[in-house]
Amino acid sequence: MPASKCGGCKKYMTSIDAATCIKCNRIHHRACVSLPATGCIPTNWCCPECQKNQVRDNKAETPVRGMANSVLPREQLSKELVDTSPFNCTALDETTTFSPDLAAELRVFKEELRAEFRLMHKEFLEFLQLRTEVAQLKDALNNSGERMDVIEARVEALELKFEQKILPTNSDYVDNTIAELKCQLNERDQELLLNDIEITGIPESKEESTLHLVNVLAVKLGITLDERDVVHAERVGATHRNRVVALDGSIAADPAAQRPRSISVRLARRATRDALLRAARVRRGLSTDALDMPGPPHRVYVNERLTRTNRRLFYRARQAASLHGWKYVWTREGKILCRKDDRLKVEVIRHEDDVTKIFG
Structure with missing residues (x-):
């Protein structure tokens, strides 16, 4: 075989180094077309130029073509992603229509x-x-x-x-x-007793509830008490009994003439106490029959609660006023006041010497 030029590098070569293309019959160095230096050349070998111009067989079973057929168009894919996304805000903006009853x-x-x-x-x-x-x-x-x-x-x-x-x-x-x-x-x-009142004249029983009696009395006076308005309510003092002489000369207690103990009520607010006292002054004739209590009717009195000293002093002042013809003796904010008539000034009684000085 005569010396020939390589189709790639244009240099002469021997027949041992030559590789002939089955398409164009051009000869190339083995090294130029990346073939091994020894060994047989494949019978269907083509040069790079012929391989570049070779028509490809795009069959449906090729991996690339199958994947391309399974891929959705870009517009349809975007629409489905938007519709099925959990972050789609348009689905949350829909207004639910309720029935009229609901x-x-x-x-x-x-x-x-x-x-x-x-x-x-x-x-x-x-x-x-x-x-x-x-x-x-x-x-x-x-x-x-x-x-x-x-x-x-x-x-x-x-x-x-x-x-x-x-x-x-x-x-x-x-x-x-x-x-x-x-x-x-x-x-x-x-x-310390400015928030207290004293209720006298209500019959006493063993199974009574002083708080209930206070609420009933307040309703009759036109005042509604809340459970938070009353701090405590209880009977105070020892049981007083009027003693009578029996036929045999002995002294016995008459249960029918028993004098009930007074009820001491401490209120949470001064305004509530003043309202009860004002209402009691308006209904001076209040008795136990108006409170739906059994037994003969008795007068019920609602007054300020006084200390033992002021209670004794108030009693002496009333006796002296009755004896000397004074018209008014009353208490206000724990103070004992008196006045002989409407034209004279109000006198304040603080201790027993004042009783002797004022009424003497």
């Missing part, structure tokens, strides 16, 4: 919620007001306690000085000082 029930439920909310808001405001008043009452009690401690310290100091004979031997001075200190202590004790 809409009416929803409106009623909404109104009930509003009413409940208004009620809760009102109760919350009342609770805040009650808490503020309780805090004020607590501060007042603490201040009263502190002042009582100061007065007691002063009394003890005076007693100590009297025992050591530091004070003058004038007994009137000592008596007046002690009387004034006792009066101040009594006034401090009375301040």
Whole structure:
């Protein structure tokens, strides 16, 4: 075979290094067309140029063509992704149509919620007001306690000085000082009862509920009490019995003539106490038959609660006023007041010497 030129590098080559294309019959170096230097050349070998121009067989079973047929168009794929996506906002924007009955029930439920909310808001405001008043009452009690401690310290100091004979031997001075200190202590004790009332004349029974009796009396007076308005209600004092003389000369107790104990009621607010007292003054003739209580009718009285000293002083003032023809004797905020007639000024009674001075 004569020497021939390579179709790629255009150099001469021997027949051993030559590779002939079955399409174009051109000869190439083995190294130029990436064939091994030794060994047989495939019978269907084609040069790179002929392989480039060879028509491909695009059959349906080829992997690339099958995948292409299974892929959806871009517009349809985008539409399906949008419709099936859980983050599609247009599906959430659809307006659900309710039936008229369901809409009416929803409106009623909404109104009930509003009413409940208004009620809760009102109760919350009342609770805040009650808490503020309780805090004020607590501060007042603490201040009263502190002042009582100061007065007691002063009394003890005076007693100590009297025992050591530091004070003058004038007994009137000592008596007046002690009387004034006792009066101040009594006034401090009375301040602690400014939220209390005393109800007398209601028959007493073993199975009674004093709180229920207070609520019934308040309703008859036209005042509605909430369970938070009453701090406590109880009978106070020992049981009083009117004693009668039997036929054999012995002294026996008459159960029918038993005098009921008074009911002490402590209210949470001063305004509630004042309202009850005003209503009781309007209905002065209130009796037990108006309260639907069994037995003969008895007058029912609602008054301020006084200390033991003021109660005794008030009793003496009424006796003296009746004896000397004074028209008015009453109490206000724990103070004992009196006036002979409408033209004269009001006198204040603080201790027993005032009774002798005013009515004497």
